[in-house]
Amino acid sequence: MHLSVSLYFQCIFKICSVSRERAEGGRVIVEVDDRVAKVRNIKVDSRLDSSWDSREKTVAFSFDYCYWSVDPEDPKYASQEMVFQDLGTSVLSGAFKGYNICLFAYGQTGSGKTYTMMGTPASIGLTPRICEGLFSRKDDYTDQTASCRVKVSFLEIYNERVRDLLKQSDRKKPYTLRVREHPETGPYVQGLTQHLVTDYKQVVKLLEEGIAKRITAATHIHNASSRSHAIFTIHYTQAILENNLPSEIASKINLVDLAGSERADPSYCKDRITEGANINKSLVTLGIVISTLAQNSQMFSSCQSINSITSEGDSSHVGSSPSGSSSGTRRPAYIPYRDSILTWLLKDSLGGNSKTIMIATISPASSSYNETMSTLRYAANAKNIINKPRVNEDANVKLIRELREEIDRLKTMLMSFELRNSSPSWSDDRDGNLTELVLQNELKVCMIYLMLYLLFHRGIALLQL
Numbered sequence: 001m002h003l004s005v006s007l008y009f010q011c012i013f014k015i016c017s018v019s020r021e022r023a024e025g026g027r028v029i030v031e032v033d034d035r036v037a038k039v040r041n042i043k044v045d046s047r048l049d050s051s052w053d054s055r056e057k058t059v060a061f062s063f064d065y066c067y068w069s070v071d072p073e074d075p076k077y078a079s080q081e082m083v084f085q086d087l088g089t090s091v092l093s094g095a096f097k098g099y100n101i102c103l104f105a106y107g108q109t110g111s112g113k114t115y116t117m118m119g120t121p122a123s124i125g126l127t128p129r130i131c132e133g134l135f136s137r138k139d140d141y142t143d144q145t146a147s148c149r150v151k152v153s154f155l156e157i158y159n160e161r162v163r164d165l166l167k168q169s170d171r172k173k174p175y176t177l178r179v180r181e182h183p184e185t186g187p188y189v190q191g192l193t194q195h196l197v198t199d200y201k202q203v204v205k206l207l208e209e210g211i212a213k214r215i216t217a218a219t220h221i222h223n224a225s226s227r228s229h230a231i232f233t234i235h236y237t238q239a240i241l242e243n244n245l246p247s248e249i250a251s252k253i254n255l256v257d258l259a260g261s262e263r264a265d266p267s268y269c270k271d272r273i274t275e276g277a278n279i280n281k282s283l284v285t286l287g288i289v290i291s292t293l294a295q296n297s298q299m300f301s302s303c304q305s306i307n308s309i310t311s312e313g314d315s316s317h318v319g320s321s322p323s324g325s326s327s328g329t330r331r332p333a334y335i336p337y338r339d340s341i342l343t344w345l346l347k348d349s350l351g352g353n354s355k356t357i358m359i360a361t362i363s364p365a366s367s368s369y370n371e372t373m374s375t376l377r378y379a380a381n382a383k384n385i386i387n388k389p390r391v392n393e394d395a396n397v398k399l400i401r402e403l404r405e406e407i408d409r410l411k412t413m414l415m416s417f418e419l420r421n422s423s424p425s426w427s428d429d430r431d432g433n434l435t436e437l438v439l440q441n442e443l444k445v446c447m448i449y450l451m452l453y454l455l456f457h458r459g460i461a462l463l464q465l
């Protein structure tokens, strides 16, 4: 089975607790073979001679990682530590380099999303482990750090409204936070509190506070089911010295525990049905956003390969894009981020400046066959997304680099004029102009250096507050 790994959008597959199905005598229909998950198609009866039935008996899906996390006695068992070693450390190294990161868990209700993202007191999950890693930073990630600042926020989206999980809410008006969009930095929640933390214990306290406030309710499948999507955000800023130049790099880490996907059940009370409808609405929108992004990414990569072929001189391939239309006439499809609060807030994480990891959780029991197949198709779609993360570097440092490049360019031009010197009167004029430009740029660089030096020392003082 060919393993396809998408750029900066990793898909992870995790099979979690099976206790309920075991109690009901359910059959296990999923198995993991390295990075491939195989699901037995229960619609094809394996006992009969089904040569007349063309459907596959097993359906295989490949992922970046597959974990079997059902029974701790099993030799294949993937512990929380193992999952952290694979995923958590890559989140940390990305954050230390200044990338935005998003890690989100998607799956059927009761399939282990909260267990994976938050964990239990006896077996802590990815979110607290990642926070611990930020504070016990090892030198092997990078050795240029001067100082860093960590701020966290924690929100939930319940019935399409945003609530701050780290703020005492007014009981009469608890869901009043609005989502807005900044033209450069993207969507944000107006009025969401950010908490400066200086050690791991402070993060754990805030995490516990937020988790306790999150809305849960009993469903048929899970008696403490999360009824909201929770987003824990870490703003990690580092003041660094890059080539003796003071700079700042900032990373935003979104750790998302989604509410469980579940089929509507008319026997639930009105509140539960409304919740379910809103959960499904945002998960359906997420699915549409993911598949549109995947389509656009595929179109982009096929256009790129066409361009590279044509630039190599093989014009016979022009216009041979998958749909048969010319690459020049195809436009990326519209992505309906704003159709749900969840997709709007995760806009950059899903299709922009972010390294994103989706963890798809399932139960391996036959009773969950439909939900399992739907989760796997969802994740298989997400695998085709190509994001474009970039290091969030300081704008002043970028400006200095550009000015330096400009100075080098002008100096080279100056030298070539001096060498040629064919028409003295004309070249003297140009020479004078170029020398003036070089001097002006050098002066600008000196001033920015001075400004940065002052800012940096003020910044360090602020970071240490």
Ligand SMILES: Nc1ncnc2c1ncn2[C@@H]1O[C@H](COP(=O)(O)OP(=O)(O)OP(=O)(O)O)[C@@H](O)[C@H]1O
Residues within 6 Å of the ligand: 015, 016, 017, 069, 070, 107, 108, 109, 110, 111, 112, 113, 114, 115, 116, 120, 222, 224, 225, 226, 227, 258, 259, 260, 261, 361
């Ligand atoms: N790998 C695992 N090992 C041990 N216990 C697990 C594992 N996965 C899940 N559980 C347990 O199963 C129960 C359901 O898991 P969890 O709350 O994580 O599900 P969920 O997907 O977040 O559900 P929902 O969407 O309804 O909130 C919890 O009691 C959890 O501790």
